[in-house]
Amino acid sequence: MAISVEALRTRPLPAEVADEIDRFEAAMEEYLAGSLAEDEFRVIRLNQGIYGQRQGGTNQMVRVKVPHGRLHPDQLELLGHVAERYSRGWGHLTTRQNVQFHFVQLREVPEVLRLLASVGLTTREACGDTVRNVAGCHLAGACPYEVLDISPWAQATTELFLRNPIAQRLPRKFKINFSGCATDCGQAMFNDVGVVAVQRPRPDGTLQAGFRVLIAGGLGANPHPALALEEFTSREDLLPTLEAIVRTFDHFGNRDNKLRARMKWLVDTMGIEELRERILRERRYLRASASWPGGIPEVVRRHGDAPAGAGSGPPPTPGVPVTLTEADPFRRWELANVVRGRANGTVSAYAHAPLGDLTADQLRGLAEMVREVGAEVRVTNRQNLVLRDLRDEQLRGVWERLVELGLSEPGAELARDVVACPGTDTCNLGVTQSRGLADEIGRALEEAGLGEVGGVRINISGCTNSCGQHHVADIGFYGLERRAHGRAAPGYQMLLGGHIGELAVEFGERAAKLPARRAADAVVRVVGRYAAERQAGEPFAAWLARSGGAATVGRGLADLDVFPTPEENPDFYVDFGETGPYTKSVGASECAT
DSSP states (O other), X not given: OOOOHHHHXXXXXXXXXXXXXXXXXXXXXXXXXXXXXXXXXXXXXXXXXXXXXXTOTTEEEEEEBOGGGEEOHHHHHHHHHHHHHTSSSEEEEOTTSOEEEEEEEGGGHHHHHHHHHHTTOBOTTSSSSSBOOOEEOTTTTTOTTOSSOOHHHHHHHHHHHTTOGGGSSOSSOBXXXXXXXXXXXXXXXXXXXXXXXXXXXXXXXXXXXXXEEEESOBOTTXXXXXEESSSOBOTTTHHHHHHHHHHHHHHHSOSSOGGGOSTHHHHHHHOHHHHHHHHHHHHHHHTTSTTOOOSSOHHHHHHOOOOSSOSOSOOOOTTOOOOOOOOSHHHHHHHHHXXXXXXXXXXXXXXOOGGGEEEHHHHHHHHHHHHHHTOEEEEOTTSOEEEEEEOGGGHHHHHHHHHHHTOOOSOTTSTTOOEEOOGGGTOTTOOSXXXXXXXXXXXXXXXXXXXXXXXOOEEEESSTTOTTOGGGSSEEEEEEEEEETTEEEEEEEEEEOOEEETTEEEXXXXXXXXXXXXXXXXXXXXXXXXXXXXXXXXXXXXXXHHTXXXXXXXXXXXXXXXXXXXXXXXXXGSOTTOOSOOOOOOOOOGGGO
């Protein structure tokens, strides 16, 4: 049954949540009346998950946390209402499984927060120097290769740190990601803390499931791979370990220089051995705390964490190409978009949301469909959705509904599925229109017949900060200003060879600098070469190494790095989606102040 927004307005909220929103609203009124300083209100606003936009004024971005990506139908429907009533008609899925709404007016934010809370959603600590949304593999509990279902563990971690006093004023933002196996679909290898389910042999020859905890990873302008804290962390020790890591970061993180305040910089300043020793010592004495979070969390005991698959054997090689040879549209979609669990017979299906955008009608349509088929929805870290708990006999009906909603392209995470940050559309730090380039690349690949090439992932960031995760993509771009013929022009640095998996991460290497208007041509060339030259089952990284590496492949693109004069082609000096000459305009980063 569809929800009634009017009924939601009168639904009682938990006292803690109601008080939190009331306090935010009071601070907002003080700020608008001029009695609360901008810098003080900024901290309040960011900790509540409300971020300023480059447009200034009272335009706000509202970031809704979706722990490990899980959404239920009432939440989807309410998100559709927020998109239509308070935003610009659509919401945006992020690479950390949040849902963002832009151009929300500040005075309307408290009303939005109360509506979100009425269906169990919050923006609390989605921004600011806090423990951010706890992300996790979107196939957790349905993956045929997982060791443990990390879903309840990610939820337990969310509950441990949300509104926890130790996680409110950290030196910098803090990100935790979970993966159920070494394939690392949850992207543990480049976060402040990454948790991967693993097994170790017991003396009697049986296998014990637990975790490998990785620390001090990060992207941004200076990417760092995460490093193992210890060889094996038991299930009983996981939450105390996570709390010990956060406490250590709080004690020793750099509070004088925000640009070097993330946990990855502690490895540079004290070394990994000393950092490990301090964390493990913190954990050892944490048991004396009145709030010690040890043992198996209640949410794990209640829901269980048994794997969907066999939980043993090597996981698949990341990035192995998928070839779509079927002519029937439904069969093409089923082959590329459906995943089945080996042990528990789960059936899951991807829904493709181009650029991570979902309109109000699409959100409401998804809610209606999910209610009818009894499915669960999760946001993926490639800005799509996956529908869970399906049955084989439901698949054709689900596909038909996705066709109606415009979310049915086969190969939701193949070459056509370009990931991009908001860029200069709304971000203060954006240098280029990354979303515009993503759209152009998608169009160029389709025209070249390369949209369904598997084994290659393309990510774009509008600046060096890697919100689009360009460092870990097979083909990555970050925006930069170029100068040609005495004029500023939008440009990109192309990187090749980033990938993640098998408890390792490789960051892409620089291949070529390009005018923004030639970046799509470069992608078509590289993807075309890969499709033509790859051996059977060969991932992009292996093909790239065999082809001489990023620099060698990049030299084959040198002819594209040419700017015509403004008179010959003025488009080279105008960014995608813009009408006037390109100018680099960067505002202050709210998260770095």
